[in-house]
Amino acid sequence: MQGSRREVTRARGIRRFRRMVLTPMGLLIFFILTPAFLLQLYFSLNQFSIFAAGDNPGFLSYFNASEWVGFELYEAVFTDDKFGAAIIRSLLFSVGATLGCFVFGFGLALLMYRPFRGQAVYYLFFILPMLTVPIVIAYTGEMILYQNGPLNDILSRLIGTRVNVQFLYKQEIALTTIMFMEIWNWTPFSFIIMMAGLASLPKEPQEAAQILGASKLRIFWEVQLPLLRPVILLALILRFLESIAEFPKTYGLLQGGPGSATETLPVYIFLNTWQYFDISYGAALSYVTLLLMMTIVYGAIWLLRREKRNLDAIYTRRAAEGAS
Amino acid sequence: MALTRSQKRTAFATVRHAILIVWLLIVAFPIFWMVSTSFKPDREWFAWPPVYISDDSTLDNYKIVWAGQSEYTEHVQTQSLQRPWEALGNSALIAALATTLAVGFGSVLAYGVSRHNILSEGRMFQLLMLRMVPPIVVVAPISIWYAFWGLLDSVFGLVVLYFLTTLPYAVWMSKSFIDEVPREVEQAAEVLGASRWQTIWEVVLPLVRSGLVATFLFILILTWSEYLLALLLSKTEVVTLPVELSKYQGSTEGRVYGRQAALAVGITLPLILVGLIIRKHLARGFSFGMVRR
Numbered sequence: 001m002q003g004s005r006r007e008v009t010r011a012r013g014i015r016r017f018r019r020m021v022l023t024p025m026g027l028l029i030f031f032i033l034t035p036a037f038l039l040q041l042y043f044s045l046n047q048f049s050i051f052a053a054g055d056n057p058g059f060l061s062y063f064n065a066s067e068w069v070g071f072e073l074y075e076a077v078f079t080d081d082k083f084g085a086a087i088i089r090s091l092l093f094s095v096g097a098t099l100g101c102f103v104f105g106f107g108l109a110l111l112m113y114r115p116f117r118g119q120a121v122y123y124l125f126f127i128l129p130m131l132t133v134p135i136v137i138a139y140t141g142e143m144i145l146y147q148n149g150p151l152n153d154i155l156s157r158l159i160g161t162r163v164n165v166q167f168l169y170k171q172e173i174a175l176t177t178i179m180f181m182e183i184w185n186w187t188p189f190s191f192i193i194m195m196a197g198l199a200s201l202p203k204e205p206q207e208a209a210q211i212l213g214a215s216k217l218r219i220f221w222e223v224q225l226p227l228l229r230p231v232i233l234l235a236l237i238l239r240f241l242e243s244i245a246e247f248p249k250t251y252g253l254l255q256g257g258p259g260s261a262t263e264t265l266p267v268y269i270f271l272n273t274w275q276y277f278d279i280s281y282g283a284a285l286s287y288v289t290l291l292l293m294m295t296i297v298y299g300a301i302w303l304l305r306r307e308k309r310n311l312d313a314i315y316t317r318r319a320a321e322g323a324s
Numbered sequence: 325m326a327l328t329r330s331q332k333r334t335a336f337a338t339v340r341h342a343i344l345i346v347w348l349l350i351v352a353f354p355i356f357w358m359v360s361t362s363f364k365p366d367r368e369w370f371a372w373p374p375v376y377i378s379d380d381s382t383l384d385n386y387k388i389v390w391a392g393q394s395e396y397t398e399h400v401q402t403q404s405l406q407r408p409w410e411a412l413g414n415s416a417l418i419a420a421l422a423t424t425l426a427v428g429f430g431s432v433l434a435y436g437v438s439r440h441n442i443l444s445e446g447r448m449f450q451l452l453m454l455r456m457v458p459p460i461v462v463v464a465p466i467s468i469w470y471a472f473w474g475l476l477d478s479v480f481g482l483v484v485l486y487f488l489t490t491l492p493y494a495v496w497m498s499k500s501f502i503d504e505v506p507r508e509v510e511q512a513a514e515v516l517g518a519s520r521w522q523t524i525w526e527v528v529l530p531l532v533r534s535g536l537v538a539t540f541l542f543i544l545i546l547t548w549s550e551y552l553l554a555l556l557l558s559k560t561e562v563v564t565l566p567v568e569l570s571k572y573q574g575s576t577e578g579r580v581y582g583r584q585a586a587l588a589v590g591i592t593l594p595l596i597l598v599g600l601i602i603r604k605h606l607a608r609g610f611s612f613g614m615v616r617r
Contacts, residue, residue, distance in 0.1 A: 014442065017436060017442065024429070025433075028487075028488060032466070032484060032488070037465070043465070108347060112344070123603070126348075126351060128596060130599070131545065131595050131596045131599035131600075132355065132592050133548070133592060134551060134566075135569055136358070139570075139588065140357060140588060143369075143584075143585070144353075149374060150353075150357060153372075196611065231611075234611065234612065245460070247458075248566070252570055265460075269461065274464075283465070286464065289461050290461045290462075293456075293457050297453060297456045300456070301449045301450070301452060304614075
């Protein structure tokens with residue numbers, strides 16, 4: 001009897017604790033994010049005009065200077081070729097950057113995960129790119145990549161003829177160049193995740209396979225790789241989502257140019273809203289992008305949860321076997 | 325000509341070192357170039373062939389950027405528009421406040437989730453939305469909303485947003501440390517008559533302290549280097565370092581590589597130090613409980 005009463009007070013305490021912790025977060029979201037999304041909706045349905053707003057728009061003049069247009073702007077978004085191009089560009093960029101980061105990161109991790117002399121020193125250097133601020137990488141990248149910069153010089157010396165590539169100002173390759181900067185920046189991310197993943201692999205299955213006479217390659221494909229699947233998915237998904245949102249390098253360095261070669265989704269939205277000052281069209285673009293991203297993120301979360309549940313099941317089973 | 329086992333092993337070790345050294349060069353070169361450019365006099369910034377290590381290294385870039393020395397000493401004294409120290413102060417203040425909030429709040433939340441399941445696993449994953457939806461899609465209406473409340477160009481405005489966007493990582497990362505503390509420890513403390521707060525404060529906290537420090541520094545890296553929100557929500561008054569750096573680009577002076585590099589070194593150095601301190605824990609920040617030991 002007494003035990004159950006204690007249970008009740010305990011449960012009440014936990015409820016109070018829960019309220020205490022979640023209320024401030026709820027308030028912040030309610031007062032900052034919700035109004036923002038509502039405003040966004042308003043402006044995507046009402047055409048705002050910078051001319052009607054005057055020189056120094058106050059909060060209310062935003063509303064006075066806009067006029068109901070219904071779903072016209074959304075129609076415009078869906079027939080906007082530049083928007084479609086931006087989506088394709090963003091996807092190409094993100095897929096390329098994600099795979100690049102993963103291949104280099106996983107490759108390095110495979111070479112390094114067993115202890116050897118100098119491991120710590122390599123590790124120390126290899127995580128450095130992740131710790132340099134993205135905008136710093138963008139500007140340093142420009143110093144290295146511009147026409148008379150060291151990269152052209154090094155290539156010239158290696159090949160023996162004068163190499164003269166405009167890495168950043170040639171339409172065909174600008175996006176690829178930025179992609180490689182992104183890969184340089186974030187390979188450490190995949191690298192440390194894969195290092196941790198490889199280090200955490202249980203030894204017994206590998207040893208068992210070895211005793212059974214499996215080759216190293218086969219052990220890798222059939223034992224290690226399946227066990228690594230959750231970690232691999234994690235490395236791919238997180239990198240993909242972050243590189244879709246990439247902004248400092250594409251905008252900070254090239255503002256979407258040359259031409260519109262680096263106009264990825266975030267840059268396109270940015271240009272419409274803050275450069276052409278078409279707040280309403282930017283809002284419609286943002287809403288469509290938001291829905292697109294929500295779909296992708298929900299898919300990603302679904303995948304991650306499934307993997308995590310599998311993993312939890314494996315570990316509870318192992319713990320139970322260990323206990324019995 | 326079959327190789328013996330030990331020969332094979334040496335061959336592998338050599339190839340491995342060769343590959344790793346190539347990658348080391350790729351990683352180190354941009355950082356080297358940034359540092360070396362920051363010591364170059366202005367005529368060497370655009371020289372062809374490029375100057376790798378300047379023969380007459382100079383501290384001028386640092387003096388002009390960080391000590392406010394005038395660029396044209398013989399000519400008219402012009403007050404520089406750039407205020408890097410102010411930007412440094414803003415960056416430090418904003419990053420410190422937002423990080424403290426995110427980790428303080430996030431770790432309490434993480435404790436609740438770890439011990440009392442106050443958020444279901446589904447909700448925990450939904451929390452990630454705050455981080456994974458690109459901020460560009462809401463920053464415009466937020467700026468209008470902020471303008472209404474006078475929060476544009478304010479420390480508070482940025483701190484709130486940084487807090488919200490880093491919270492998911494703070495919760496997930498600190499949870500991974502709290503999960504490692506066995507429940508038995510707490511039960512033992514309770515049996516010995518400790519109150520709940522005593523248990524948390526005197527038993528759990530000391531055990532996860534190093535983990536929370538790692539979480540703190542990890543979030544600090546994220547807030548310190550944030551660019552988009554800082555650029556759009558606080559351009560003129562409360563400038564942070566990444567935005568300050570972009571002010572040395574373009575404009576009327578043309579490209580000023582040396583100055584940029586000197587400022588960039590100042591921005592990057594603290595971050596690298598922080599990162600190297602927590603290098604063992606970096607993987608935690610992203611792993612969402614996927615990496616076990």
